[in-house]
Amino acid sequence: MRKNVLDLLPDELVQHLLELGEKEYRAKQILNWIYSKHTIDFSEMTSLSETLRVKLQETYQIGIPKILNKVVSVDGTTKYLLTLQDESKIEMVIIPNGKKNTLCISSQVGCARQCEFCATAKLGFTRNLDTYEITSQVFLAIIELGEEKLTNIVFMGMGEPLDNYENVVKAIRILQHDLCFNFSPRRITVSTSGVIPQISKLADTGLKLKLAVSLNSAIQSKRELLMPISKVYPLTELKKTLIDFRKKTPYRITFEYVMIKDFNIGREDVKALLKYLGDISCKLNVIKWNKVEDLPYETPSAIEIDKFISSMNVLSSAVTFRKSRGIDIDAACGQLATKNIF
Ligand code: SAH
Numbered sequence: 001m002r003k004n005v006l007d008l009l010p011d012e013l014v015q016h017l018l019e020l021g022e023k024e025y026r027a028k029q030i031l032n033w034i035y036s037k038h039t040i041d042f043s044e045m046t047s048l049s050e051t052l053r054v055k056l057q058e059t060y061q062i063g064i065p066k067i068l069n070k071v072v073s074v075d076g077t078t079k080y081l082l083t084l085q086d087e088s089k090i091e092m093v094i095i096p097n098g099k100k101n102t103l104c105i106s107s108q109v110g111c112a113r114q115c116e117f118c119a120t121a122k123l124g125f126t127r128n129l130d131t132y133e134i135t136s137q138v139f140l141a142i143i144e145l146g147e148e149k150l151t152n153i154v155f156m157g158m159g160e161p162l163d164n165y166e167n168v169v170k171a172i173r174i175l176q177h178d179l180c181f182n183f184s185p186r187r188i189t190v191s192t193s194g195v196i197p198q199i200s201k202l203a204d205t206g207l208k209l210k211l212a213v214s215l216n217s218a219i220q221s222k223r224e225l226l227m228p229i230s231k232v233y234p235l236t237e238l239k240k241t242l243i244d245f246r247k248k249t250p251y252r253i254t255f256e257y258v259m260i261k262d263f264n265i266g267r268e269d270v271k272a273l274l275k276y277l278g279d280i281s282c283k284l285n286v287i288k289w290n291k292v293e294d295l296p297y298e299t300p301s302a303i304e305i306d307k308f309i310s311s312m313n314v315l316s317s318a319v320t321f322r323k324s325r326g327i328d329i330d331a332a333c334g335q336l337a338t339k340n341i342f
Pocket of ligand 1: 117118119155156157158159160161191192193194212213214216256257258287288289290291292333335
């Protein structure tokens with residue numbers, strides 16, 4: 001199969017071009033066509049010689065996923081069902097918010113982490129996405145947005161990004177490289193269920209990004225019920241790892257907390273959460289549980305949500321209540337399952 005250019009860092013492209021007997025500066029020209037002009041056809045790269053264009057066409061591709069279906073929510077959130085070259089299906093979501101446009105991307109086909117409350121978990125795990133399958137979601141979103149700017153990227157779609165560590169890290173390097181997508185590290189968030197060894201590894205790479213951790217309960221026994229990963233990587237160890245991560249990286253960690261009725265928003269839950277977060281410089285992002293068919297959970301009432309959030313306000317950390325977006329089209333957090341609606 002021809003190599004996908006969206007898989008390559010500029011240095012690697014230079015290396016390939018030198019092997020083809022081409023000059024180094026051609027790499028910059030090609031990257032400019034791709035990332036500034038959004039050209040995905042080598043024959044349109046008119047600043048290159050005809051021979052080089054043919055050579056590139058034979059060696060490379062700039063494949064992006066096919067849009068199998070697209071649904072737009074009443075709030076403007078757009079969910080895409082995408083097909084990859086091997087016919088695997090993934091989803092990505094574009095969430096507009098004033099001048100901001102956030103793209104939620106997938107890192108795996110399915111997921112292996114089996115969180116009890118999540119729709120993607122029910123699919124099981126098929127495979128990791130390649131680097132280009134991650135970067136090409138961003139490329140596609142930029143084309144889809146047209147005149148509007150893509151401002152933020154969150155790895156909160158299907159999959160556990162840190163279980164696909166190498167490809168995700170390389171994709172982020174490409175997203176941040178100034179000759180490629182040129183995204184500021186502040187605008188890229190990786191959300192994890194808490195894969196401790198990979199969080200430590202990430203801290204040591206020096207790669208800048210925002211880390212979000214799906215906590216969902218600060219009580220070990222409850223978290224184990226919701227998130228089996230917690231049996232392998234318990235809360236106490238997770239906290240130590242995150243404190244160390246925070247020392248090595250410039251941005252505060254965000255904790256995500258899905259509020260589930262009669263499960264994790266009671267008095268003992270509040271107490272445990274305040275204790276767990278009290279001495280970490282972090283942000284807390286709470287979101288209500290979005291309905292997933294066949295799952296035995298319920299969304300709390302507005303009063304219960306208010307009560308829980310106000311009990312969190314004693315924290316010195318910033319507490320935000322993230323409004324669920326795209327609920328009507330099953331595009332909200334945890335609802336991505338490549339089936340419903342489409
Ligand atoms: N595997 C990663 C990223 C994907 S899930 C992780 O666990 O962080 C992205 C976010 O959606 C997580 O914070 C998760 O807790 C949340 N989520 C999953 N199912 C949900 C649901 N039904 N309602 C609301 N949020 C959900």
